[in-house]
Amino acid sequence: MMTKRAMLVGAVGGMAAGMMMAAVEMIYGWASSAHTAWDAPMGIWAYIGGLDHFGHPANHIGPIVLGIGGHMMNSMIIGIVFVAVMRMLRNPPGALMLGTAYGVGLWALMRYVLLPLNTPNDRLFTTSAISPQWVWWAAHLALGMTAGLVYLLLGRRQLAEAAPRRLHDVREPRVHKAA
Numbered sequence: 001m002m003t004k005r006a007m008l009v010g011a012v013g014g015m016a017a018g019m020m021m022a023a024v025e026m027i028y029g030w031a032s033s034a035h036t037a038w039d040a041p042m043g044i045w046a047y048i049g050g051l052d053h054f055g056h057p058a059n060h061i062g063p064i065v066l067g068i069g070g071h072m073m074n075s076m077i078i079g080i081v082f083v084a085v086m087r088m089l090r091n092p093p094g095a096l097m098l099g100t101a102y103g104v105g106l107w108a109l110m111r112y113v114l115l116p117l118n119t120p121n122d123r124l125f126t127t128s129a130i131s132p133q134w135v136w137w138a139a140h141l142a143l144g145m146t147a148g149l150v151y152l153l154l155g156r157r158q159l160a161e162a163a164p165r166r167l168h169d170v171r172e173p174r175v176h177k178a179a
Helices: 004-031 041-047 061-088 095-117 132-163
Strands: none
Touching: 004 041, 004 061, 004 095, 004 132, 041 061, 061 095, 061 132, 095 132
């Protein structure tokens, strides 16, 4: 069962992971002569709202803001799911590596299962319209690595402190006998 603390750790970790992923994508766009820093957030909303929401950033402030909001919401959800998985596995060692694998698995799921559901909008992500495939893989590696790191720094310790360590730490309610 997910506690409020576990959900909070997951949401915070997801936000941090989403920001790292966005940083990779946006830095690539900024450094590229063929793209802009705003292509990835604009593309997120264009996938939902249609290809006419993707273009020159000055003409698409709304899609950029909505794309960032949608990305952060999704990041919080995947952060909560990551913490739930780690708790189901009973806090396994190697959280950083498991987080990295989780990020790669998320991109594979997105790239090959979810994005193709909405053609032709999937071409924003499955071609180089926003960034080359290696940038998406690197961005999802950063996302997963950050989720694992945040879990190591915040989640494992805080969640372990909140849970009883042994059965004898869980106290049975006292029943008073009537005299």
